[in-house]
Amino acid sequence: MSAAVPRKLGKAARLILVGAPGAGKGTQSGRLLEHFKLSALSSGDILRDNVRKRTALGIEAETVMRSGGLISDSVMVRLIVGELAKRGWVQSRAELTSGITMTGGLEVLGHGAVATKLAASNCPTSSFLLDGFPRTQKQAESLDQEVDMNLVILERISNRMVHEPSGRIYNLTWNPPRVPGIDDETGEPLTRRPDDCPETFAKRLKQYDDATLPLLEHYDKAGILWTVDGKTSDEITPKLIAEIDRRFG
Ligand code: AMP
Numbered sequence: 001m002s003a004a005v006p007r008k009l010g011k012a013a014r015l016i017l018v019g020a021p022g023a024g025k026g027t028q029s030g031r032l033l034e035h036f037k038l039s040a041l042s043s044g045d046i047l048r049d050n051v052r053k054r055t056a057l058g059i060e061a062e063t064v065m066r067s068g069g070l071i072s073d074s075v076m077v078r079l080i081v082g083e084l085a086k087r088g089w090v091q092s093r094a095e096l097t098s099g100i101t102m103t104g105g106l107e108v109l110g111h112g113a114v115a116t117k118l119a120a121s122n123c124p125t126s127s128f129l130l131d132g133f134p135r136t137q138k139q140a141e142s143l144d145q146e147v148d149m150n151l152v153i154l155e156r157i158s159n160r161m162v163h164e165p166s167g168r169i170y171n172l173t174w175n176p177p178r179v180p181g182i183d184d185e186t187g188e189p190l191t192r193r194p195d196d197c198p199e200t201f202a203k204r205l206k207q208y209d210d211a212t213l214p215l216l217e218h219y220d221k222a223g224i225l226w227t228v229d230g231k232t233s234d235e236i237t238p239k240l241i242a243e244i245d246r247r248f249g
Contacts, residue, residue: 006037013038013127013248014147016134016219018212019155021204024233027174028155029131031237036244037125041083043076043132068203070135070211077142080133089128090121090147127248137214151247152219154227155236161190174233 013036019025029040047065050058057079061071084090130149134140143149161170163183170177170190178184219225226243230236 006033006035007249008037009124009127009244009248011248012122012124013129013151013244014149015127015129015244016149016152017129017131017155018152018215019157020208020212021169023155023157023160024171024174024236025131025155027171027233028237028240029129032129032240032244035241036127038127038129039087039089040129040131041080041087041133043080043130043135046079046083047071068207070207073136073138073142076133076135076139080130081143081146084128084147087128088121089126124248134215136211137218140215140218150224151244152216152225153240153243154216154225155240156227156229157231157233157236161192163188163190171233 015038017025017029019028026042029042032038033040047058047061051062051065052058057075061075064071081090134143157171161172161177161181162168163170163186165188166183166185168183168185169175177190181190182188183190216225228236228239228243230239
């Protein structure tokens, strides 16, 4: 399914991938990276990396993540916008107009003397994909202040199975249980849609629903929301690739 060499895009793509926990966003993100010359940033991965390294942020985030809660909007915005600037995926607007290269986008942001806003480079090689951020309308509004994203992909998958007592999620395509319908670890039955799931998982799903609806409305109004449905990840990938090709190829 993936191209041998990632293909260059004709236009700069600044993508946001949205999907419920367990919908396989990571899988799609990996496949897109194999297919297109594109970089990706996962807010969950950055947070987990901070937890592993025991940074101040990581120590604070760990408890929230364990409980299935969300990290505060202000912390997330600073973290992700800083990361975008560090990677050079967005540049200060002054840089873009003057051609002068400045480093340390966060400093630019912080001091605000030369340029208070960051602007995305329109060069196709600066194409990037955000996975897991923004997750709330507030985060989306803050991101809008910094960079113009140009496509928000809502991934909806319908073949998820869950082991309710543990919250373990299987996907029948990319992560099927060893025995169909049975949890690998406990041998207990799996269900399609838990109505009585463990606290953390339930909280995560509810939070996704609560936070995502306003987020999607926000991007729908901006005219950049696109939804892709499928029973499996494999069904979704070609649709996703075709759409990105159509818009940015
Ligand atoms: P993920 O790998 O995207 O499911 O993220 C794992 C956990 O990190 C989430 O359950 C949240 O606790 C936290 N997290 C990741 N991204 C965000 C975000 N944009 N805003 C708030 N919390 C986040």
